[in-house]
Amino acid sequence: MLAEIQEKLNSFLKTKGLRSTPQRNAIIDIIFESDEHFTADEIWDRIRRANSKASRATVYRTLALLVEADLLHEIDLGEDTKTYDPNFNDKPSHNHLICIDCGKVLEFEDSHIELLNDCLTRRMGFRPKSQSIRIEANCEILRTKGACQNLLHARLAGKRLPKKR
Numbered sequence: 198m199l200a201e202i203q204e205k206l207n208s209f210l211k212t213k214g215l216r217s218t219p220q221r222n223a224i225i226d227i228i229f230e231s232d233e234h235f236t237a238d239e240i241w242d243r244i245r246r247a248n249s250k251a252s253r254a255t256v257y258r259t260l261a262l263l264v265e266a267d268l269l270h271e272i273d274l275g276e277d278t279k280t281y282d283p284n285f286n287d288k289p290s291h292n293h294l295i296c297i298d299c300g301k302v303l304e305f306e307d308s309h310i311e312l313l314n315d316c317l318t319r320r321m322g323f324r325p326k327s328q329s330i331r332i333e334a335n336c337e338i339l340r341t342k343g344a345c346q347n348l349l350h351a352r353l354a355g356k357r358l359p360k361k362r
Contacts, residue, residue, distance in 0.1 A: 199229055202229055202268055203225075205268060206225065206262075206268060209266035215262075219250075220249060220255050221255065221259050223244065223249040223250075223251055224240065224249070225259065225263070227240060227243050227244060227249075228263070228281075228283055229283055231283075232283055234272070234280050234282050235280070235281055235283075236278055236279065237256060237260055237279065237281075240256055241253050241256050269281050269282070269283055270283075272293070272329065274293060274295055274331065291305070292310065292329060292330035292331070292332070293331050294332045295331065295333050296335060296336040296347065298335055298336065298345060298348060299336065299339070299347040299348035299351055300348075301336060301351075311328075
């Protein structure tokens, strides 16, 4: 677990009158072992495979604590499912491109968007703090090649797929 995350979390837990537990630490380790987006169910599945003694309720409470502590960001990638982003602290203004065929999510940053965001908000009397754009698109692989490895992997992994529109 990253020392910085652990330190910030411990300070936050102390202000809430809570303590660090082995179950909570196992959940945090799994969350921050990669910077990929995830759902609560996906973390719960990884916890079970890791043979942790953490309950589903502990997973949900830990996610809520991490969001409240500003260590995890809840993002809307559509489909009425909460998705969590563990790397928004490194890049608070990043955007998501979502394939509506296979569900693949790509993060992107663009200095032109940052500049436009800054100009628009200042012109309207605001100061930008962060920004998030969600673009839903087709990744063209399915159309051009007739098959999409991302779609196949998503189905085999049991990942949620976007609803067809």
